[in-house]
Amino acid sequence: MVDALKLRVLEVQFFQLPMAFKKPFRFGAYSLSECPQVFTRVVVQAGECVGEGFSAELAVPRWFDKRPHLSAERNVDDLFAALFAARNGYLTADGARTVFELHNIVNSTVLQDAPTLPALVRSFGQAQIEKALIDAVCRLASTSFAQATRANLWGIGFSEACAPDLLGVDASAVLQSLVPRDKMWLRHTVGFPVSRDGSAEPSALSELASAVRDQGLRFLKIKLSGSPDADARRVEEICAQFAPAELPFFSLDGNEQYAGVEGLHNLCAQLSRIPALKGERLGKKCLFLEQPLPREKALDATVRLGDLPMAVAIDESDDEDDAFVRARQRGYRGVSSKACKGVIRSLVNVVRCLHANRGDSLKCFVTPEDLCTQPGWALQQDLSLAALTGASHAEKNGHQYVASFAGLSDGITSKFMEAHADLYGMTDSSARLRVAEGRLSASSINRCAGFGTLVVPELDRMAEVHELEVR
Structure with a gap:
């Protein structure tokens, strides 16, 4: 050792x-x-x-x-x-x-x-x-x-x-005992389409169906609004874009929008009435519900989630090293992994889950989620961590919202493209995240020296951040 x-x-x-x-x-x-x-x-x-x-x-x-x-x-x-x-x-x-x-x-x-x-x-x-x-x-x-x-x-x-x-x-x-995954299914974020001024735009369901078909996606992450009626309708609209045998697996992201547990029971009841999700299909297709309750309430002693028909994971409530321990006492089964919250915290939670799940039980899990990580250092460090969590799929959404390698020089972009050709490719003359048959490759980042890459940033092209006092 x-x-x-x-x-x-x-x-x-x-x-x-x-x-x-x-x-x-x-x-x-x-x-x-x-x-x-x-x-x-x-x-x-x-x-x-x-x-x-x-x-x-x-x-x-x-x-x-x-x-x-x-x-x-x-x-x-x-x-x-x-x-x-x-x-x-x-x-x-x-x-x-x-x-x-x-x-x-x-x-x-x-x-x-x-x-x-x-x-x-x-x-x-x-x-x-x-x-x-x-x-x-x-x-x-x-x-x-x-x-x-x-x-x-x-x-x-x-x-x-x-x-x-x-x-x-x-x-x-x-x-x-950890074995890094060289391939991870991409869990595609289905957000709320909004215009540049923040107003709602017509549904982009046809674009979603095209993305699933063109990229071979098998996993989605569906954002929720906090209204059981509206959220159930939205999930039903998404399900209607696919034949029953082709419906992707999906997680639901509450983003702290639900006021209490009663609303979650209402949501689950309405989801179970959707034709594509009736019977056992809801439990099979819906992977888990992420952070539905506000962080100020999510871990209250009065919260009991054990009788919900789907697993619930914390994300924003994972703000301290023992947060998942406290969450499990409230009935949560999952915790997100995001490098932006701490790598050591995620690794300790991986150990917690492996210890709790020894044998054939699946009492708890770590799920890799994303906060718009950008291609290059952020994405590759986060994906390196995700590949060790035991999960087979990971959310990645930064490529949907920001042009790949935005702000970086052509020289740096070329270095990433050359060192990690399995992860990036060219689309319409631009460097893009490579999604092949619904999956991302972590092969090169799992094997290269350094945390995800050996490329060195051009810090002389950036503005230094000067110290700010805590207010």
Whole structure:
């Protein structure tokens, strides 16, 4: 067994690129047309070796913090402030530490330094540096993320102070059992079509049917509005586009739009009356319902979801390392994996599910979801993580809303196209995510050294993010 690498974090820098969407991305009650993509660079020392690591992620307003009185600009400022609160924790950590030790240290220091920021906002700040550290470890060790995780180079382990629900579980043995998937089914996001000014447009059901046919899609993710009547009608309209034998599997995304559990029972009752979903077909075709309740209520002691006829997963409520433990007590069975919330958090949840599901039971699951990750570093790091979760399908939607490799030079685009020709292809003279028979290839990212890629971003072409104080 290879020892986990111990690091000293020497430098942390942040840069940004403005990203204009080619069409608005609607989640919940908000439509997003632009936001910055944040790039993180770290310099670390491991023994006598010094190396760099990189990460990228959209700083999406109105998702990490949906409080209506805050502007989108304030949301982005808070995400930037969270970056620097986390940076302080990493730079002041004593001695050489493993990635997992640093994760736990910074969890505490960020809470102390930024107590007014919502937990999910704090998670974003820490996650960007954590991803760059993981990339630095992979580059220093000349190994892939999958290989580094299976060797537990992160030093993940459990104690009374950290994941006490897993006390006695051998994290290294569980991680060593993970087998990365080289092919993952793409779960295609079916959003609410909106115009540039945010108003509703006519249904694009015919476009959806064409996409399913042309790309060989077998999995969908259907966005919901919070109205059982309207949502059931929408699902029925989508189902009507396909012959019964050709209906894709689908998940439902509540985006915190349902006020309470009663509405979920109403929704399930109406879905069960849809001709294409009657009888056992609802349970077979509908994979799970994602984050239907607002994060402020979702984990209340009064919430009981065990008697719903479909599995329910948390997403926005996964804002702390023990959130899934608390969610399972309320009847939730699933938890999303998003690198923007933290890689270590997702890996620990994978261990939780494998431990709970030993034998033939399927008590809980990790589901890879997407927050508009962009081709390049963000998408490939997130897909590298998704390939190790045990899931066979993953949502990916960034390619639907932003032009591929937007803001990056032709030289950088060419490097990605050459190094990851299995993942990208040319369509209409433009670089695009390659969807082949409904699947994405993770083969090259599972095997390359570095976290998803060895391509280095051109930071000198970007604006540096300067420190913002926590408000």
